[in-house]
């Protein structure tokens with residue numbers, strides 16, 4: 001992507017201590033992340049870049065730092081919230097495995113797909129888009145982002161995600177962007193409450209595709225009952 005990070009980029013993430021620090025002075029703590037090597041955006045220092053004096057108002061996409069900004073938000077979400085949460089982190093067993101099993105994305109690839117997904121939700125990017133390259137994911141160096149049901153619920157993934165865990169994930173997303181809410185949101189790193197609500201609604205709308213009927217609503221990952229057990233009427237409780 002062209003110049004060293006389109007606008008500022010936005011959040012400076014301290015992976016070591018698990019704190020997301022916004023250049024507007026607010027911050028949000030989470031646990032320490034374990035994500036892979038997705039780098040902070042080129043030239044991202046956390047320094048704020050002021051509003052433009054003239055010209056059209058910045059779009060939401062521009063204020064969020066465009067593609068790289070959304071990838072960085074996705075990384076912050078995973079590192080400081082999802083992978084720091086005792087139940088949610090257990091669903092990322094494929095990403096913990098060495099190597100990541102063939103056909104599954106690395107954390108870096110998930111971050112790129114998730115950023116793209118949010119960009120597409122605001123009609124500024126397209127999903128799934130080009131395959132996402134991560135040479136460190138040796139079994140799947142070029143991963144094509146999958147639909148929400150393929151990535152979470154269907155035969156190959158079968159993450160067996162329940163409703164409360166889904167809600168926790170969406171809540172974590174909201175809490176990452178919450179510190180950026182301002183009344184008018186004209187500058188980089190600003191978002192109105194209405195824009196945040198619309199993004200959260202877009203994610204919440206994926207619930208039926210992400211969760212699995214009959215999965216435990218909360219708690220850590222448990223494998224789904226095998227098809228054989230279901231066919232045979234085995235009591236799996």
Ligand code: HEM
Pocket residue numbers: 088091092093094095103104105109110113114117144145146147151152157159161165166167169170203204206207210
């Ligand atoms: C609206 C909510 C969610 C969105 C938008 C979302 C988005 C994504 C995206 C874009 C990917 C990468 C696509 C791909 O693998 O091809 C992904 C993968 C993944 N997501 Fe989600 N996700 C959501 C909720 C959740 C929840 C609630 C969990 C766990 C509790 C979760 C766990 C995972 C895991 C483990 C993977 C990797 C799957 C694998 O190893 O094959 N996601 N998600």
